Amino acid sequence: MIKYSGENLTEAQNELYEWIRDYVRDFQHSPSIRQMMNAMGLKSPAPIQSRLKHLQDKGFISWQEGKARTLKLVDEIIDGIPIKGSIAAGGLIETFSDVQENLDVTEIFKKKDVFALTVNGDSMIDACIADGDMVLMEPLRDSYSLKNGTIVSAMVPGLGTTLKYFFKRGGKIYLEAANPAYDPIELNLDEVIFQGKLLAVWRKV
Amino acid sequence: MIKYSGENLTEAQNELYEWIRDYVRDFQHSPSIRQMMNAMGLKSPAPIQSRLKHLQDKGFISWQEGKARTLKLVDEIIDGIPIKGSIAAGGLIETFSDVQENLDVTEIFKKKDVFALTVNGDSMIDACIADGDMVLMEPLRDSYSLKNGTIVSAMVPGLGTTLKYFFKRGGKIYLEAANPAYDPIELNLDEVIFQGKLLAVWRKV
DNA sequence: TGTATTAGAGTACATTTGTTCCTTGATTAA
DNA sequence: TTAATCAAGGAACAAATGTACTCTAATACA
Structure with missing residues (x-):
């Protein structure tokens, strides 16, 4: 039992509440009164109704009268x-x-195909992306929608994948680190495949 | 419409799916077939049944046969x-x-009482916490469990709240920035209240 | 054009389900 | 003890609801 908002529950009410909570967790919908009846080992729906009324009065549940399986836990959502x-x-x-x-x-999880990468190295340190950080990336189909200054993960076949600032000038692609210790990489358009652009950074301490 | 897993939906099916999704979001339970009927402007439940079957075949929804309001979105969980x-x-x-x-x-959401703060300023820049970042904090009850070097949010009554490295030496508390431009703050134990310690950093680009 | 397919309307039916009323038995308070 | 309170059983009702069936109109297809 989690919620004891002021008023206490009787043992029967508490048992019913916990059973409903578990049922909702398992089935994603509310049980019917007769299901509760069976689960509580009762042979009449009336006692369940009584307990439900009490749970409602004490602010634990709510439902739409007359509608089947509309019971809702008034939980901390x-x-x-x-x-x-x-x-x-x-x-x-x-x-x-x-x-x-x-x-x-x-919300960022709803976007389809988002993936995460673990960052190795400190070339993006000035962009506040540190060694060990997780970067959440959104897949890219083409490089045309990329704006200069976007942080991308780029693959140069035969070499590897890297996280860099993206710039395009005069038909050339420049991949720049956020760390003066690293030199920019100059590439032709067809030498590079962009896997994704940076959505977010996640660092667990 | 989000999910187009291989098979496409007809306009009617799509409209129904989206309506159901919104209904579930608003009411926390599944609508009944006749509610869908009304919402779609139909006068018979049969077409709804047909569309539901199609949505089921294509893997968008599922329900328990014969049971009221047990429809479930088979969403990308x-x-x-x-x-x-x-x-x-x-x-x-x-x-x-x-x-x-x-x-x-x-997983970090499961922990109770975690809260987030928006970072103002650059005093933690060397710890790769930038202006505008969200820091996720875990509440602290006492300062005794704090280890030196932990990043904490500390309140000095009358002054304000700040995000700093925590150090304790010889009965004194030191709050140090991760930026040489800022001087450490020296305080007595009873001058400071620690609200939380850093769990994670979240930055949306 | 003619046929097959599909969607929708209309109807009907059985089950599920919330609700109410009454009775019984146990427990409690006076 | 006696009356009161409450939980539970039993029965019944009406509404909600899922499902099945037929018929018609529209659409697609060859």
Whole structure:
């Protein structure tokens, strides 16, 4: 049991609530009252209705009256991480403004064919992409839609794959590192295959 | 429409699919066939049944026969982004090794009370945390479990909140920036409240 | 053109399902 | 003890709902 919002539940109510929660997790839809009846070992739907009413009164569940299997758990629905505000990185400036937006990282997961790469090396360090970071990439079909300055993962057949800034000038492709220690790579259009462009950086500490 | 897994849908099927998807998003449960009928402007449930069968055959939906409102979208349930391998950031070294692991960003969402902050400023730039990045923080109860070198968000009452490296030496707390332009802040233990420690960095491009 | 296929309308039916009413038995409070 | 309260059983009802069938019109195809 997770939610004890003020009021407590009887054992029967608690058992029913947990069973419903598990059922919804497994089947993605609400059980019917008679299914609950069977699961609770009862022989009449009436006691279930009573317990459901109590669960509703205490704010644990809700449903559309008369409609089948419309029961919903009034749970803490987490579809994102709360963004509490901004933080100073350069002196002590402001406090949490308690902005109640949500960081929905999952949205990037909806995009099809996104893939991740582990970064090796420090050539993109000035772009704040460090060794060991995960870069999330979106596949590319052609290089024509690429804008100068985009960070791409490019494959030069026979050589390998690398993460670099993309530039195109006068029919030539330039792959530039974000680190003065590395020289730009100059290539012809047909010497390079672009696998993806950078969507996001993910670093676990 | 997102999913076009090989087979295409007719306009009617597509319209129905999208309506169902939106309904489920709004109400958290499946609509009934007659609701779909009304929404599609039809006067008989039969055409809906036909379209549902097609959607089922093509792998878009599924349901439990005979049971009300048990329809389920057979969506691409992504609980991770495929990690295709590592990439060189410092010369052309290796190619995708096609490692088939999954980057499960969602795992960090399971932890309770994780929150996000938007970074303002460049004081952590050498730690590769740039202006505009999102930092995901885990709440802290006490400072005793903190190790030197951890990145924390700390609040000095009356001043504000800041993101810094944490160090403790001889009864004193030192908050250090990852940028030589900023001087360390020296504080007593009771002058500072730690709100969280850094779990991850998220940057959308 | 004629035929086959498909979508939709209309109808009907059986099951599922939420809801209500009444009764019984157990537990509790006065 | 007695009355009150509550959970449960039993039965029944009406609405919601999935499903099957026939018929018609439109469309595609040869």
